[in-house]
Structure formats: structure tokens, C-alpha cells
Amino acid sequence: MFCHHLLSNAELKPGLVARLDLGSTEEDREREILTFYKKTGIDWASPFSVILTGDAAIGDDVKQHFLSIVMEKIQFGFNLDFENTGRTLLFNGTGDHKVPSTSKALIDGDLFRVAGRAIGHSFIHGGPRLTGLSPAMLQLIVGSNQEFAALELADCPDTDVLDVLDSQREQERCEVNNLAFGWDLPPINDNNRRWLAEKILQHAVIERRRAQMKQLRKGLKESVVLTMIKERPALAEVLFPKSAEQVMDSQTILKRIIWPMPDSEDEDDHSNVEETCLVTGFLRDYIEKGTTTTPEVLDRLEYTFMLKYLQKLLCQSLQPASQR
Structure with a gap:
């Protein structure tokens, strides 16, 4: 009802158009997304459309595809490497205990404000939502006293x-x-x-995430959804559902893995490269086609477990045969 009211009141406002070049690199597409959500003075309930350069498709399906890409980046991280860590994560943690990252680069770049706008924008237009946010963070978003935030x-x-x-x-x-x-x-x-x-x-x-939560609240306020959860705090769990409501599939899992690259010192060792490809290829094939990879199983394949398991396999495969 809240979203319907916003969209109805904005029907006659100038349209908001997002562009994404499918022929560019993943990093360039992420820059386009961040540039779009860094715009100020925008009514995020305005009629919204997406133009995919290199693709003739238009309509609601394209809009939902764009919002899915945006929320996937916010949920699982950007390929843009701000601090030489391989992937930039806006939120850390597992299950229903995710909290904002303490990265100074993200704070300096005002990226949590960007995330707040994107979260609100996706919610208003029926796109995916950020799942698994810690209940303590939800209390701070709706304005509860941080002294009484229920921490675990x-x-x-x-x-x-x-x-x-x-x-x-x-x-x-x-x-x-x-x-x-x-x-x-x-x-x-x-x-x-x-x-x-x-x-x-x-x-x-709490204390180490004051700036992040302040930025996130600003972004949610600019997208107007903060008004909804402040007036009806119970709706915070609608805007930020539990992780159990997250739809996990094989492609989502594959995108979350940081695949290993051959070390520069081993570039001449073709056997190591071949064995690395064999192991990673097996894991990809198992996730995509394995008979046991039901949605329930995939939901339990947390990113940290997958990475540790992959590293273990690689360490074993790169040992001399006599040591295996």
C-alpha cells in the first residue's frame, strides 16, 4: 500500500532512466550503477525504465533484471576492488547477523548512502530486498536507542x-x-x-558502525522508505527480510566465489595450472549440475565455507603426487 501510494503520486513526474552497457566489463557496469545511485535530488518513486545497451529488450522484465543486479552487488559485494581485498563487501556476517563493513574507503565514498537509495528504490519498484540484516542494525535504523540494541x-x-x-x-x-x-x-x-x-x-x-548507519539512514530517507518503517517499525522486517526468504540458485553461488588465480611464481608450471583448472571446473560443474544441489542445499553453501573448501582442494591438488 505504501509503495502503491508513492508510485501513484509520482505517475506524472519526469521519468528516471538507468543505462547499462552489456558490452562493457563487469567493473564498468558497476561504476554505471554507482554513478546512477549517486545522483542527488531524485524522486526514486518516479516512473522508472532501463536501457540495456547491446540488448533490444525493454519493459518490466528489464527493469527487474537491473534491480536484481543492483541488489546482488549490495548483498554479495562488488568486483570493484577499493582496498585490494579481491572483492568489495558492503556487509559482513552470516545468516541473519549481517552488519555494515568497517572499510574506511566505503565510508569516504559515501557508499552506504548509495546503498540506502538503492535498497529503497528496489523496494518501491518491486525488486529484490537486502536480506539477513542484524536485528540490532534494524533497531538503529528505526531509531531505537543504541544502548538497548539487542546484540549477539x-x-x-x-x-x-x-x-x-x-x-x-x-x-x-x-x-x-x-x-x-x-x-x-x-x-x-x-x-x-x-x-x-x-x-x-x-x-x-555499534560504535564502529555509527557513520555507516548514518549514511544508510540518509539513503533510506532520500528514497522515502525510512518514513514507512519509522511510522510502522514492524515493517522493517518487510524491507529487510530474513535470509530464509533469499532465493538461492547455482548462478548466485557461483558469483559469490572469489576464484583463485595462478601465482606469478608458478606461471611456468603448467601442471599446477592444469590441476587448478580441473579442481575449479569440477566445483563449478557440481554447483551447476550436481543432483544434490537443491535450493535447500544451495542455501546452506555459505560463501566462507565454499572458499575454505575450495582452498583446501587446491592445496591438495597442487601438492606433489608423492605427498597426496
Whole structure:
């Protein structure tokens, strides 16, 4: 009803046109998407159409295809490499505990504001939605007091912090104290152990993401959908559904994997390249055609598991035969 009201009121407004060159590289297409959503002063409920250069198709199917590409990038990451990490992820975490990345490059580029506009725009026009956002982040979006945001250990994607919080050994108190001192918190003692753990978790998840959430809220506000969830907080879970509602298929899984490249030192070792291709080819074929890759199975193939499994296979395949 909210989206229908917005679209009806904007029917007579100038149309908004997005262009995507199918003949360009993946990185160039991502730049076109980011440039489109960096536009300011736009009514994102305006009549929307998409022109795919190199493709004669038009209409709602093309529009939905474009929005699917956009939301896939926001959900799983961009190929554009801002910090030499292979892929730029806007959100980290697994399941229903995804939180914004702490990358300074993304903050400086105002990319979470861009993400907020894209999320709102896709929602208004019936496109895919961002799934799996942490409940704590949802509370911040609707304006709940961050002191009372319901945090869980799973909301913290920083393994170093989790290792410290899980530490029970006395000799590791110094690691807890180092982390506490770095965030202007008191040292640990027998009376404040639980309180300090909660404060460290709050800082690791909430405090380090203030700027990101501020940008995201601005983007959602500019697309008007923030109004909806502020007036009806329960609708936050409609805008940001659980990960169980995410449609997973073989192509989605394949796009999430960062495939290994031959090391420059091994360029002359053709046997290594051949075996690498064999392993990656087998994995691709299994994901695309394997009889066990039902939607339920694919849904459980998390990106981190797939990458670790692939690395293990590659390490085994690149060993001399005598060591296998």
C-alpha cells in the first residue's frame, strides 16, 4: 500500500532512466550503477525504465533484471576492488547477523548512502530486498536507542574480538585489557567481567558502525522508505527480510566465489595450472549440475565455507603426487 501510494503520486513526474552497457566489463557496469545511485535530488518513486545497451529488450522484465543486479552487488559485494581485498563487501556476517563493513574507503565514498537509495528504490519498484540484516542494525535504523540494541556474538564479524570475548584463560587477560584500553574502557576484573564483555561487543558492533548507519539512514530517507518503517517499525522486517526468504540458485553461488588465480611464481608450471583448472571446473560443474544441489542445499553453501573448501582442494591438488 505504501509503495502503491508513492508510485501513484509520482505517475506524472519526469521519468528516471538507468543505462547499462552489456558490452562493457563487469567493473564498468558497476561504476554505471554507482554513478546512477549517486545522483542527488531524485524522486526514486518516479516512473522508472532501463536501457540495456547491446540488448533490444525493454519493459518490466528489464527493469527487474537491473534491480536484481543492483541488489546482488549490495548483498554479495562488488568486483570493484577499493582496498585490494579481491572483492568489495558492503556487509559482513552470516545468516541473519549481517552488519555494515568497517572499510574506511566505503565510508569516504559515501557508499552506504548509495546503498540506502538503492535498497529503497528496489523496494518501491518491486525488486529484490537486502536480506539477513542484524536485528540490532534494524533497531538503529528505526531509531531505537543504541544502548538497548539487542546484540549477539554472531553480530560481530571480527574474529579477533570474538576470540578475546570467548577467552577464559587467566593469561589472556592482557589481550582483553589491550582491547579495552584501545576503546577507552577500564581493565577487566572479577566484578566487571560481564559488563566489560557487553561494552566491548557494543563498541565492536555499534560504535564502529555509527557513520555507516548514518549514511544508510540518509539513503533510506532520500528514497522515502525510512518514513514507512519509522511510522510502522514492524515493517522493517518487510524491507529487510530474513535470509530464509533469499532465493538461492547455482548462478548466485557461483558469483559469490572469489576464484583463485595462478601465482606469478608458478606461471611456468603448467601442471599446477592444469590441476587448478580441473579442481575449479569440477566445483563449478557440481554447483551447476550436481543432483544434490537443491535450493535447500544451495542455501546452506555459505560463501566462507565454499572458499575454505575450495582452498583446501587446491592445496591438495597442487601438492606433489608423492605427498597426496
